[in-house]
Structures are given as C-alpha cells and as structure tokens.
Amino acid sequence: xxxxxxxxxxxxxxxxxxxxxxxxxxxxxxxxxxxxxxxxxxxxxxxxxxxxxxxxxxxxxxxxxxxxxxxxxxxxxxxxxxxxxxxxxxxxxxxxxxxxxxxxxxxxxxxxxxxxxxxxxxxxxxxxxxxxxxxxxxxxxxxxxxxxxxxxxxxxxxxxxxxxxxxxxxxxxxxxxxxxxxxxxxxxxxxxxxxxxxxxxxxxxxxxxxxxxxxxxxxxxxxxxxxxxxxxxxxxxxxxxxxxxxxxxxxxxxxxxxxxxxxxxxxxxxxxxxxxxxxxxxxxxxxxxxxxxxxxxxxxxxxxxxxxxxxxxxxxxxxxxxxxxxxxxxxxxxxxxxxxx
Amino acid sequence: xxxxxxxxxxxxxxxxxxxxxxxxxxxxxxxxxxxxxxxxxxxxxxxxxxxxxxxxxxxxxxxxxxxxxxxxxxxxxxxxxxxxxxxxxxxxxxxxxxxxxxxxxxxxxxxxxxxxxxxxxxxxxxxxxxxxxxxxxxxxxxxxxxxxxxxxxxxxxxxxxxxxxxxxxxxxxxxxxxxxxxxxxxxxxxxxxxxxxxxxxxxxxxxxxxxxxxxxxxxxxxxxxxxxxxxxxxxxxxxxxxxxxxxxxxxxxxxxxxxxxxxxxxxxxxxxxxxxxxxxxxxxxxxxxxxxxxxxxxxxxxxxxxxxxxxxxxxxxxxxxxxxxxxxxxxxxxxxxxxxx
DNA sequence: TGATTTCACGAAAACGATTAAGTACAGAGA
DNA sequence: TCTCTGTACTTAATCGTTTTCGTGAAATCA
Numbered sequence: 001x002x003x004x005x006x007x008x009x010x011x012x013x014x015x016x017x018x019x020x021x022x023x024x025x026x027x028x029x030x031x032x033x034x035x036x037x038x039x040x041x042x043x044x045x046x047x048x049x050x051x052x053x054x055x056x057x058x059x060x061x062x063x064x065x066x067x068x069x070x071x072x073x074x075x076x077x078x079x080x081x082x083x084x085x086x087x088x089x090x091x092x093x094x095x096x097x098x099x100x101x102x103x104x105x106x107x108x109x110x111x112x113x114x115x116x117x118x119x120x121x122x123x124x125x126x127x128x129x130x131x132x133x134x135x136x137x138x139x140x141x142x143x144x145x146x147x148x149x150x151x152x153x154x155x156x157x158x159x160x161x162x163x164x165x166x167x168x169x170x171x172x173x174x175x176x177x178x179x180x181x182x183x184x185x186x187x188x189x190x191x192x193x194x195x196x197x198x199x200x201x202x203x204x205x206x207x208x209x210x211x212x213x214x215x216x217x218x219x220x221x222x223x224x225x226x227x228x229x230x231x232x233x234x235x236x237x238x239x240x241x242x243x244x245x246x247x248x249x250x251x252x253x254x255x256x257x258x259x260x261x262x263x264x265x266x267x268x269x270x271x272x273x274x275x276x277x278x279x280x281x282x283x284x285x286x287x288x289x290x291x292x293x294x295x296x297x298x299x300x301x302x303x304x305x306x307x308x309x310x311x312x313x314x315x316x317x318x319x320x321x322x323x324x325x326x327x328x329x330x331x332x333x334x335x336x337x338x339x340x341x
Numbered sequence: 342x343x344x345x346x347x348x349x350x351x352x353x354x355x356x357x358x359x360x361x362x363x364x365x366x367x368x369x370x371x372x373x374x375x376x377x378x379x380x381x382x383x384x385x386x387x388x389x390x391x392x393x394x395x396x397x398x399x400x401x402x403x404x405x406x407x408x409x410x411x412x413x414x415x416x417x418x419x420x421x422x423x424x425x426x427x428x429x430x431x432x433x434x435x436x437x438x439x440x441x442x443x444x445x446x447x448x449x450x451x452x453x454x455x456x457x458x459x460x461x462x463x464x465x466x467x468x469x470x471x472x473x474x475x476x477x478x479x480x481x482x483x484x485x486x487x488x489x490x491x492x493x494x495x496x497x498x499x500x501x502x503x504x505x506x507x508x509x510x511x512x513x514x515x516x517x518x519x520x521x522x523x524x525x526x527x528x529x530x531x532x533x534x535x536x537x538x539x540x541x542x543x544x545x546x547x548x549x550x551x552x553x554x555x556x557x558x559x560x561x562x563x564x565x566x567x568x569x570x571x572x573x574x575x576x577x578x579x580x581x582x583x584x585x586x587x588x589x590x591x592x593x594x595x596x597x598x599x600x601x602x603x604x605x606x607x608x609x610x611x612x613x614x615x616x617x618x619x620x621x622x623x624x625x626x627x628x629x630x631x632x633x634x635x636x637x638x639x640x641x642x643x644x645x646x647x648x649x650x651x652x653x654x655x656x657x658x659x660x661x662x663x664x665x666x667x668x669x670x671x672x673x674x675x676x677x678x679x680x681x682x
Numbered sequence: 683t684g685a686t687t688t689c690a691c692g693a694a695a696a697c698g699a700t701t702a703a704g705t706a707c708a709g710a711g712a
Numbered sequence: 713t714c715t716c717t718g719t720a721c722t723t724a725a726t727c728g729t730t731t732t733c734g735t736g737a738a739a740t741c742a
Contacts, residue, residue: 053463059698360728
C-alpha cells in the first residue's frame with residue numbers, strides 16, 4: 001500500500017546498470033542496446049515507476065504545465081459559462097498534447113500575495129493563457145510583457161497571439177437580421193466596458209447606420225454581463241420610454257432572462273409585443289420558449305485554437321507567427337424576434 | 342526583459358553569505374540574525390527573486406498543488422454547472438490556503454496513457470479531490486486506495502473523507518412539499534445510476550410511502566442528468582400515459598427545460614395543467630417563468646468544506662478524522678407547482 | 683579565569699532526473 | 713599487428729532548494 005516512491009536509482013539497482021542508462025532507456029536514446037532498453041522498461045513497469053515531475057522540471061526547465069488566468073468583473077470564475085466552455089476545450093486540447101492546466105490565482109484569494117507573473121514564474125509554467133480579465137490591471141500587463149509565452153482570448157494585447165470571437169461580424173449579422181425583420185426601433189442593453197463590448201457596440205451602430213436607422217441615445221443602456229437583475233432594470237427603463245423599442249438586444253443569453261421576465265411581468269408577449277435577442281449561443285438559449293435568436297460563439301474552436309497556438313509558441317518561441325485569430329460565430333435565428341409587416 | 346531567473350545563489354553572492362543562510366532567512370528560521378534577515382530579504386526583493394516550485398517540491402516532497410479529478414458520464418467537464426460551482430469554491434478555499442489546483446487528465450485526452458494515480462504521483466499532488474466520476478472505474482478505485490490524501494464529493498468511498506450533498510433530506514423535503522400541495526400522481530424523471538440518484542430515488546419512494554401514496558412503475562423513467570432532449574422524450578412518454586401525472590420531478594433544473602418544452606408543445610400550462618420541479622437550485626431556476634420549485638444544493642459550502650478537509654488531511658495525515666460530511670440543501674418553492682384543491 | 687552555553691552562520695549532502703563527456707570493448711580496415 | 717570506428721555503457725556535474733551538522737565567536741556562568 002504505502003510503498004515509497006520508486007526512482008531511477010531503484011531501477012538501476014534492480015537492473016545492475018547506472019541511472020544514466022535507465023534514464024536514457026526510458027527516454028529512448030539511441031546509445032542504449034535494444035535488449036537493455038526492453039529489460040529496463042520491463043523492470044520499470046513492474047516496479048511501478050513514475051517519473052518525478054518536479055525533478056524533471058528542475059533539470060529540463062520544462063513543466064508541461066500551462067497556467068490559466070481568468071478573472072472577470074463579477075469574479076464568477078469557473079461558473080462563467082461562456083468561459084468554461086472555452087476553457088474546457090482548451091483543457092482537452094492541451095491534455096491531448098501532454099500539458100496539464102493549473103490556475104493562476106486570481107482575486108484576493110492568494111495568501112502569499114504573489115503577482116500573476118510571480119506565480120507563473122514560481123510554478124514555471126511553460127505558457128499562459130489569459131481570458132476575460134481586467135485588462136487595465138497592471139499585473140496583467142506585467143504578465144503579458146514577460147518572456148513567458150502568452151495567448152490571450154477575446155482581447156488583443158501588444159504583439160502577442162490572440163484568439164478572439166468575431167464580435168464585429170457577429171453583431172453585424174445579428175443586427176442585420178433584426179433590421180431585415182422590419183425592426184427600426186432597436187435598443188441595446190450593452191455590457192460593461194471591454195474590448196468585446198466595444199467591438200459589438202461599434203458594429204451595432206455601424207450596421208444600423210448602413211440601414212439608415214437612427215436610434216435615440218436612451219436606447220442604449222448599460223448592464224454587466226450575465227447580470228439578470230441589471231438586465232431586468234434596464235429593460236424596465238426601456239419599456240418606460242414614451243417611444244419604447246420593438247426589439248431589445250441583451251449582453252448575453254443569460255442576462256436576457258432578466259429582460260424576458262421584465263417584459264412578461266408587464267403582461268407583454270415575446271415576440272408579439274417585444275422582440276429580444278441574446279448573444280453567446282449557450283445551450284439554454286435554444287431551450288427557452290420562444291427559442292432565442294442569438295449568435296452562437298464557437299467556444300469549442302476558440303479554446304482549441306488557443307491551446308494549439310500556445311503550444312506551438314512554447315515549442316517554437318522564435319518561429320511562431322504572432323497573429324490575431326478571429327473565430328466566426330453563427331447566427332441562430334429563434335422565434336424571439338417578430339417579423340414586422 | 343528576458344532576464345534569467347534569479348536563484349538563492351544569486352542572492353547569496355550579492356549578500357556575501359551562503360545559500361543556506363539565504364534560504365533560512367527567507368524561511369524565517371530562528372538561527373539567522375535579524376539584520377541579516379532583513380538585508381537578505383531586501384536584496385531578494387530588489388533582485389526579483391521567486392522561489393522555484395520544482396526545486397522546493399523535489400526537496401520537501403510538497404508541491405502545494407491539489408489534483409482535481411472530474412469526469413462525468415457526458416464528459417461535460419467544466420461545463421457541468423453544479424460541478425463548476427463546487428469546484429469554484431473549492432478552488433477559492435484552496436488558494437486562500439496557498440494551494441494551487443491542477444486537473445487530473447480525464448477521458449481519452451491523455452497522450453502518455455497515464456492512469457489517474459500515475460498522473461497524481463507524477464505531479465506529486467499533495468492531495469486529490471474526486472467528483473462525479475464513474476465510481477466503478479478501476480482507475481478511480483486505484484486512486485482512492487492509494488496513500489494520497491483524498492476527499493470525494495457526492496460519493497462515499499471506503500474509509501475516506503467524503504462531502505456529500507444531502508440528497509436524502511433534499512428529496513424528502515421536495516417530495517413532501519409536492520405532496521402537501523395535494524399532488525398524488527407524481528412522476529420522477531430520474532438520473533442515471535449513481536450514488537446521488539440512488540439516494541434521491543430511495544428517498545422519493547420512502548417519502549411517498551410515508552404519505553400513503555403509491556405510484557405506478559411507469560411514473561419513474563430514466564434520463565441522464567443535464568440532458569434536455571432525454572427529459573423531453575421522457576416527459577412525452579409520461580404525458581402519453583392514460584393516467585398522466587400531475588407533477589413531474591426532473592433530474593436537475595437544466596434537464597427540466599426539456600420537460601417544460603414538451604409540456605408546452607402540447608398546449609399544456611405550467612403549473613395549471615402539469616406541475617414540475619427541478620433539483621440543484623442553479624440561478625437559472627429562479628429566472629424562469631414560472632419560477633421553478635427546486636432544491637438549492639449548497640455548492641459553495643460543499644466546495645469549501647471539501648477543500649478545508651482535504652487540506653487538514655494533507656497537513657495531518659494521521660490525525661484527521663475520517664468522516665462523511667453531509668451538506669444540507671434548501672427547498673426553494675417557486676410557482677411551478679400548483680396547489681391542488 | 684576557565685568552562686559552557688548561546689548565537690549566527692557555513693559546508694555539504696540530498697531530492698530525482700538529464701546529459702555532456704569519457705571509457706571499454708568488439709570488429710573493420712590497412 | 714596496429715589503428716580506427718562504432719556501440720554500449722558509466723561517471724559526474726548540474727538544476728534550486730532544504731536541512732543536518734559543524735564551527736567559531738561572543739556571552740554567560742561558576
């Protein structure tokens with residue numbers, strides 16, 4: 001049961017060879033005889049040998065471990081659904097390539113007040129992926145500027161690799177769809193300040209303009225992402241206007257739930273009285289009645305590409321192309337937007 | 342920018358003392374002079390010294406790293422919302438205590454086909470938390486039986502510490518509530534086989550019995566957790582019965598969405614024609630209309646306790662009480678259950 | 683004053699792996 | 713026969729810490 005950990009030395013003794021030979025045999029070096037290799041491997045197996053990651057890391061300066069930094073405004077952490085979809089596919093891809101995933105402490109939950117960079121150095125991460133953080137945080141800046149390979153998600157940083165969801169085209173498609181359904185009085189409950197919000201907001205205005213639609217300032221109100229209560233309030237504000245919108249955009253599918261409740265509480269019907277659209281394309285959006293019109297962000301692809309690119313960068317720090325990869329989303333028309341005459 | 346990592350040696354040279362002295366100063370040993378300590382710390386700070394986790398781990402046999410094993414039937418990984426709430430609070434508590442979190446590779450996503458235990462030994466995790474896995478997997482068994490400190494969540498294992506949600510009382514409360522609302526024809530779309538399901542199912546039957554209620558076998562059908570499509574099918578099957586139930590229990594809040602759609606597609610109203618209840622108490626359950634009646638599992642507390650207990654066990658392997666901690670949930674009555682005459 | 687304790691620090695081994703450099707030996711070529 | 717070339721190993725240094733055991737010098741005690 002509680003047997004001591006077996007090391008190369010144990011194997012070397014059992015085989016009557018040096019530890020160097022054992023190491024090389026296990027790593028398939030060419031200067032070890034075939035029979036010896038097989039014998040050593042067999043013994044290693046039967047002894048239940050497992051390499052020691054710490055020792056390997058110390059010697060090789062490689063940990064095969066990737067740090068994940070994720071802190072959002074609400075500190076929702078792993079419960080943030082768009083992010084955990086991205087992270088999940090990131091994790092899968094990383095693991096397929098022999099990397100493990102460790103979190104970089106966020107928030108105030110760190111006892112030994114290490115900065116993000118310190119933490120990354122301490123753990124010796126081969127690379128780091130950053131998502132959804134406050135990009136004005138000087139600590140994030142420090143990490144991004146460091147010599148550690150970095151890939152950022154949904155935010156472009158200096159001359160680093162970034163994987164971003166195509167918010168510009170996504171919002172364009174969504175807006176166009178709504179316009180084509182005949183809506184002209186379109187409101188937008190927008191998320192708080194961030195790169196993502198900026199892209200969407202700019203695209204929203206631009207598309208409206210292209211369609212010759214002009215909306216009053218009061219049609220654009222702010223609510224944090226994933227905040228149903230704030231969306232609820234915002235919706236009430238919009239519906240209280242003397243000329244209320246016929247369609248409301250929400251920061252995301254989840255926040256839209258708050259808006260939907262506000263609408264229904266007034267005895268209004270969706271989409272007959274008010275149309276709504278979300279963003280993200282979480283599974284929930286397709287399970288609501290009426291099914292929500294939204295943009296499905298390809299979180300799977302975003303995570304996979306981020307991992308692939310980061311690993312490329314780790315294995316080839318100088319030769320990897322620094323690029324910003326934009327991942328397209330997909331319009332998913334539901335029944336939440338009414339076609340006007 | 343790309344400056345070499347600074348080690349104890351660098352500090353020792355800069356200070357004109359031995360590395361031993363530096364190490365002791367930084368670790369606040371008592372046999373180092375106060376002035377020397379301060380000087381060394383100051384130099385360490387200004388040099389930007391960060392300890393090397395690998396070296397520390399190698400020497401001390403402590404990694405301050407906890408392994409997380411989570412594999413569910415659907416391989417939903419991090420996107421499983423009940424679990425990621427638990428994990429999130431686990432993570433926060435662990436980090437407050439100076440531990441990091443690393444995932445133990447699940448599924449087939451491991452290139453160097455290491456077993457869970459091998460992986461844990463390789464990384465030198467100080468402890469491991471196991472949740473939601475297939476408990477019949479021999480690899481899980483191997484890990485649980487090993488000498489690594491283990492805490493399991495929602496499943497009792499041999500003589501290990503377990504933190505489990507109180508499914509027995511939860512389901513009792515829920516069932517009692519529904520009975521007290523006058524329902525007698527109660528159906529249960531139950532989850533697939535697991536400890537959790539067993540507890541709930543047994544409690545469901547027992548409570549019904551106590552209330553003198555007898556339900557036909559057809560009232561209990563199986564659908565995987567979080568599977569809206571399966572819940573949809575199951576619901577249709579139930580409603581097709583010649584004597585359909587007046588209230589339907591679902592495996593969880595999310596799956597309930599599928600049931601709700603099936604009900605509404607038939608033109609039936611919730612709760613007027615059919616009542617529904619969920620389980621979990623995810624935020625979504627309170628944002629739906631009608632608000633869903635459910636049991637709110639205290640995922641926050643479960644995660645925190647699991648982390649606290651595991652860390653206790655790590656720091657005191659012999660002296661920590663092996664126990665099964667049951668965390669109570671809370672009935673959250675919504676408007677999805679109709680009061681019958 | 684001589685012996686002993688305390689204080690502050692250093693030397694060196696060790697953790698488990700990797701790897702450059704060296705060595706012994708067999709066979710090939712001249 | 714002598715040199716040369718592989719082949720198949722071994723030796724030993726090294727990565728960055730921690731920790732045990734010394735060791736001088738100053739302080740205390742008898």
